[in-house]
Amino acid sequence: MVKMSILAEKPMLQFPIQDLMDYDSCYAYLLKLFHPSGLHCPCGTKLGTSQKPHKYRKNKLPCYKCSCGKVFNIFTGTIFSKIHYDCVTIVLMLRGFAQGKTTLHLSKELSISYNGLLEWRHRLQEFAFENRSIAPLVDDQVESDEVFQNAGEKGVLHPKQDDPPRKRANKKRDRHL
Ligand SMILES: [Zn+2]
Known part of the structure; x- marks a missing residue:
């Protein structure tokens, strides 16, 4: 049996660099x-x-x-008109968000409030969502690296609502992978 400690993600090392910037x-x-x-x-x-x-x-x-x-x-x-962080912290915050660092990790690394930082993360995510491009793609063909899937959004509904995907899958026979 695999020990949980092997499966658990390694905690990211905190490495404050504010004073060096x-x-x-x-x-x-x-x-x-x-x-x-x-x-x-x-x-x-x-x-x-x-x-x-x-x-x-x-x-x-x-x-x-x-x-x-x-x-x-x-x-x-x-969007930053009311921000009270200094410019070094703002740059490191943007860098941390872009790198996918967690709010908890980043708040400790930057020595700032978790709740304040979380609020900024949500505000920026909302801003990015509201300002996303909604223009249709120019061609009929889409390459896999051009696809940006929106998390939490469902695809086009199946025309037959009384025929759910699981039921349809179970109907298929001789399905070998
Ligand atoms: Zn003026």
Whole structure:
């Protein structure tokens, strides 16, 4: 009999690297991600290259004041507008989600609240789902690596509701695999 310890998944090692990461590099990464053509005020005015921040948030995020009077930062008008994590933590959070790390593991690794992180995971998943492409494929043929199965969604219903799949399978004879 196989021992459960062999079957059990190995716990992933926690390896905090926040202190080794450069805040400015993470800020620059997020700036490019959200504003590939450069940071600008919601009114459309582009941020001047020599403009100094108007203030900093507690999480060190620089905020700029536009001539129109609005104060904005790289997350203004985005899904991260209310986030309180610093840029290093945000980059590591996105990396962790993309790598499929569990919320519990990631919350310990980043030393942040499990519930807060779980909320962000759900918010981002919801955002990704709402913004998914629903455009039909351009051709009639679909290769297996082009198929993206949506978890939890059922396929097209069988036309005969009184003929469930199990019953149909049992009717088949001489089925050799
Ligand atoms: Zn403005």
